[in-house]
Amino acid sequence: MSQQGGRPARRDDDWWRQLYDDSTEDTGPSSAPDSLDDRFASARNTVAGRPGGRPGSGAEPGAEGGDGDDDGGATGTRRPQEPSVPGQRAPHAPPGGPPAGRPAPAAPAPPTEPPRAAQAAPRVPAPPSEPPEAPPVTPPAPAGPPPAPGLTPPAPPAEPPAATTPPGPPAAGGEPPAPPGEPPQAAPRTPAQPPPDSAAPVSVDYVGSGPPTYDPEPTALPTAEPDELGDLVPDTVLDGARYGACTLRAVSLRGDSARYRGEPRRDALLTARFGSGEQALLLVAMATGARATPGAHLAAAEACRWIGRAVGRSHQRLVEDLRAARRGDLKSGLHRLTDRSLGRLRASAAEQGADPEEYTATLRCLLLPADPDCRTRVFFGVGDGGLFRLRDGEWQDIEPRPSAAATTGAPVVGFGSPPAETPEGDRLTLDFGIPTPPSPYEPAPQPPREPFRFRASVARPGDALVMCTEGLAGPLRGEAALCAYLARRWSGRAAPGLAAFLADAQVRVKGYADDRTAAAVWEA
Template sequence: MNQQRARRGHEDDWWRQLYGDGEGGGQGAAGGAAGRAGVRTAGPSDAGPSDAPDTLDDRVESALRAVRAQAEPKPWEPPVRPAAPPPEPSPPIPLPATGPASRDTSSDTAPGTPSDTAPDPLSDIPPDTAPDTAPDTAPDTPPSRTAGFVGDRPPTYDPEPGALPAADPGALDDLVPDTALDGARYGSLTLRAASQRGDSARYRGEVRRDALLTARFGAGRQALILVAVATPPPAAEGAHRAARDACAWIGGAVGRSYTQLAEDIRTDHRDALKSGLQRLTDRSYGKLRGRARELGAAPERYTAALRCLLLPADPDCRTRVFFGVGAGGLFRLRDGAWEDLEPATADHDTGDAPGSDGGPPRPAPGSHTAEGPVRPAPFLFRAAFARPGDILLLCSAGLAEPLQEEPAFAARLAARWKAPEPPGLVDFLATAQLRVKGHTKDRTAVGVWEA
């Protein structure tokens, strides 16, 4: 019994030395450092008897827990890096001087007198000069100055498209793209055509009202090219449909008769050509009147000014034929100067000219109905012979008006388009959209370059 008690006492001394439960020898994890420093730490002998189990198995389990705690790796934590200092502010970039005084006008072409040394109209753009005062309808944001313009300051409206027109999910075919662009080359002629929504319509989110049709009928030397431009009356609801109908119906009429029309042009039978085109035009306007009745619209509101060019693809035929009704423009750029080819009053034919027998006027076939005249204005016709280097320009009122009223605008167009080679589609559009303050209508332009 004494031997067992002595052995038990020896084992207790060994465990106390291992875990620091006593005062002697080594200290445990909690008190080893303090013991080595000569500082006495409290242990079970100081606290008196403990109720905690103190069997051999308990002590072995306690030792294993201590070993596992020391062997388990600590979770990895990213190193703490000092925050980078904030970047120093960049020095301010000096802005160019603004205002009309900063513009160099020494190389500007004098209005109406273009020359071979005239500057490119799109490269001579004055710096950003906001208008002194903006109208009540001005956009909320300052307009961009990326587009060319003439005058002492740019127009108030932004030159790029703004709001899209409202769409009806049941009538998506009524949507019209902001810009239409087309072109072709046949024989000695090069065709360029562009139609663009005006600044006012872009700002208000309205559709482009001008309509443009380019079509070829036939093939080879017998082909005939038709270009039609239509503009409806202002402020007429849904009038853009009338413009599209006018182009489509005159296109169908010409297409069904193109063989005879092309022959009349080649043989220079102008009287037959004029009377035939007048009948086709009157029939197209008769259809517009009928469509107005179907829609319950006033005939004078569901209509459009219509201007057309007929261009034979035969390289040996240089006769170009214009016909139409209503406002717009017909010009020719020859030797660097613009010529107005609008038919004179004597060439207007309303169908009311006196008969050859001196009797009362006789209406042309189809030009009148019981409700009044079919077309809203006199029929216009002109056939012109094209010389190499000529440029023929057919346009809607949106381009004809600034061309007639602004000499600087006319000079810029002449300087840009009189180059030996016809412009590409993008260059043609860029020149046609040269901006003038106060002219915000849709613009449609058709140019024919003669080689």
């Protein structure tokens, strides 16, 4: 060991040349910290004249804030630096140590890579986004040992970029971040599903020459009053049931025009069961309020409630007439119930101070017995609409056509009681001279001007009976593509589910944007 201020025994600055000289082979891994960062820190401390620097480097004792470099000021020698491993001295470290009273700088953490790989790899500067004092990053060698456990090597890019910025260290246990300025790689696309079987009918949005004018989904909600929230009606009503040999599906939709303008649905739908067991009677009632009149949806809902109450109170007698096939009794009795219900609706308009010609509705009803041995299906009502039967894949328009001479549908061959007093079999609708009591309303509400419609038929297995308002009857009569589409969808013996029936009922046709209400019955 040389004296203070003297020259070292070996050649001048030989250790400095060995610092960056790659000709000297490494002696192998050791437990002492011997990395590129350790050597750089040792050289920086020596050149800057920091404590623990090389003797004779120009640093004078006491230059650092008055703290002397002498050990007690007696021997004139420096305190050796404490090695990280007992009994060993840090490689290439100057013989001096830190000054008295100042802690030695902490040694950097040992690298995760072998010293040979770290020594052979070139020093890569830190990205611009990192702070300047951050330690330099040592990327893994191009062809070296496998990556550390928990790290996933980045996938090679499809096309090499023109200028690539070295990425930062990947997070443990995850994918490395994408280099700055390079868009992330898109996830692999899932192969498209194969097209469905061409033989099976596929649900469509519209049929005809072109798409309808309005959007297929609801746009605006109707205006609501805080104190009249009970008067609101939903956009869509869906219901269904199965009794005896028939399966029922019923739906009421707001039209495209009303959805766009934020108007309420003018159609009303009521499905009810009266009684239990084989004595039960199913009623499907639908009504449509007058167009472009305030409170049209309220009038339609009130008409359904009135006829539902009347049928429910007389359901036992109606079931007996259905089983006994008393067609005349059914027609006359249902005619009275319809006139009475619509008369109450006109009386309600008078109580509200509304015009009875505006506060009115068309009414269409269907009676279905729950007895599986009784296949009698009875339709009755007032106003426009449609009654269709799908048999053997062909549509049959069986809507009763009223006239001035006849207000009922033609009798079905082979069904019903033989005519008694009249050719139509009406016995209870004759004028017996009974005086009519005075009406409590002035002026007295008149009976409906629309003729009464009635039809009774016997269902066959595989038939589908469809009753609907004018919103669906119009396109069924005017667009052959819709008839063909629904015939394919509804010709099966099994009734469609509620969701499938809803999708079929709302297939749109250009030029028809009114509300749609339909009830279909499939015979097992």
